Amino acid sequence: MSTTTSHTSESDGPADGPARSARLIQNESTTEIPVHLLFRDDPDPAPVPVKPAVVGRRQGTGEQPRVRRPVAPRRPVPEVDPGLVERPARVLPGAAGVLAGVCGAAGCVATSWWAGVLPPLALEALRLPAYAGAGLGPAQWAAYAGAGALGLFGLGGLARGRTGRAWVLDLFGRYRGTVRRSGLLWVNPLLLRRRVDVRLxxxxxxxxxxxxxxxxxxxxxxxxxxxxxxxxxxxxxxxxxxxxxxxxxxxxxxxxxxxxxxxxxxxxxxxxxxxxxxxxxxxxxxxxxxxxxxxxxxxxAPEIAAAMHRRRIAQLDARHRASVLTSVVDSVEDTVTRLTMRGLVELDDYERKVLVKDLTVAFCAGRGETAP
The missing domain is CATH 3.30.479.30 (Band 7 domain)
Known part of the structure; x- marks a missing residue:
């Protein structure tokens, strides 16, 4: 009786003593779960707050999926200057430039005749009357400058547009338009021309x-x-x-x-x-x-090509060896079966193994292979 009481007191422990900590099942990849929750008879137990699981590392069992980092979205290409859009440039037909050049040349000839410096041969060729001239004065030099500028400006702006080619014009770094026309054109000679191919x-x-x-x-x-x-x-x-x-x-x-x-x-x-x-x-x-x-x-790539070539050769060699071995095994099996079924030989297990080995070596040697 006393023994039973003593055993009971030892198992229950003193009522007023320090409370022992509940036994726990440790799981380093999830959380801590109290043991008494696994054996409760309550059909609808109250929910117990559980700390969020922290996965330290992947154990290789596949139970915890690997968390993928979100991929940053690809940034779009920034737009260039919104005002920089192709627009047609202002050009004139080539006849205008030719006309301006002819007028400039005629002005120079007329000024020379006015100054009296035109050679006699030019007078005869142009059928102009002889004129003593007023000499080269300020007025004559101004006329020369104006006629020469007109001629140079007219002839210097002549350009030939081609199909499938365009010119991008800019003046002192500022975009002035694009020329996509073909034929003889007159473009302001002060503009910088950049040729660009617009064909497919x-x-x-x-x-x-x-x-x-x-x-x-x-x-x-x-x-x-x-x-x-x-x-x-x-x-x-x-x-x-x-x-x-x-x-x-x-x-x-x-x-x-x-x-x-x-x-x-x-x-x-x-x-x-x-x-x-x-x-x-x-x-x-x-x-x-x-x-x-x-x-x-x-x-x-060159560093991969050699390895891939060796791999392909090894695969072909393995296939060839497998086919040869299959053929040899079939031949040996067919030979032993025929000898046994026709009663030509009576073999026990040991003699059968020796015969199979000898036939395998013979067939492999005949096919140029080494017996396994």
Whole structure:
């Protein structure tokens, strides 16, 4: 009796003693869960606040998914000067410049006749009457200056416009318009002319760095079909629009995976569509219109090509060895089965194993292989 009481008192402990801490199940990847909550009989227990789980590291079991960091959105290409938009420049027909040049030359001849310095041969050729002249005075020099300026201004502004070519005009750094007309034109000779090709153009790049979906380094040659849509932005909004287009293509190749020609069906078209969209969006603010960016040649990088070549040779060699081994095993099996079924030999397990080994070595030697 006393023993029972003593055991009971020891298991229950003193009532007024210090309370013992509840036993806990520790889980370093989630939180702490009290044991008594797992064995409660209450059908509807009160909710217990639980601290949020903190995942220290991934254990490799797949129970806790890896938290991915949000990818920052791609920043759009900044717009150039909103006022820098292509507009037609004011030009005159070429006949106006020719007329001004002829008038200037005629004025110089008339001034020379007025001053009396025109040679006799010129008088006879032009059928002008002889005139003693008033000499070269201030009035004659002023007439010379005016006629010469008119002639130079008229003839110096003559220009020939060609189909598919345009001129971007600016005066002292200020954009004055674009000339897309063809034929003989007269353009103000004080304006600076920048010739630009506005035809549909294609650019075949040299091998550029790229990667496939697995991150394997590739060399890609792309064909870009494009043209200059806004000459003002292409010539004045960026330093060199052709170099800018090249950099856009290289940046797009760094973001879009390119598959080898023998890859999944449709991968090449998806890569071309993605490249076209990215390059067109980057080139639009500088007045370039991109129609297509097509990979025309895809090959492994030099540092990867040798390894891929060795891998392919190893795969072909493994297939060849597997086919030879399968053929040898089938031949040995067929030979042993025929000998046994026809009653030519009676073999126990040991003799069967020896015969199979000898036949395998013989067949492999006959096929030029080494017995395994």
């Amino acid at each position: 153009r294609h650019w075949r790049s040299e091998p550029l760095h790229a990667a496939d979906g697995s991150g394997v380094a590739l060399r890609v040659v792309v064909l870009v079909v494009w043209r200059v849509r806004d000459t003002a932005r292409a010539m004045l909004g960026v330093e060199d629009h052709e170099t800018y287009l090249r950099e856009c293509v290289e940046a797009a190749l760094a973001r879009v995976p390119v598959e080898m020609p023998g890859g999944p069906r449709g991968a090449g078209g998806a890569a071309a569509e993605a490249l076209t969209g990215l390059v067109a969006a980057d080139a639009a603010p500088v007045g370039l219109e991109v129609f297509s960016v097509q990979p025309v040649r895809v090959e492994y």
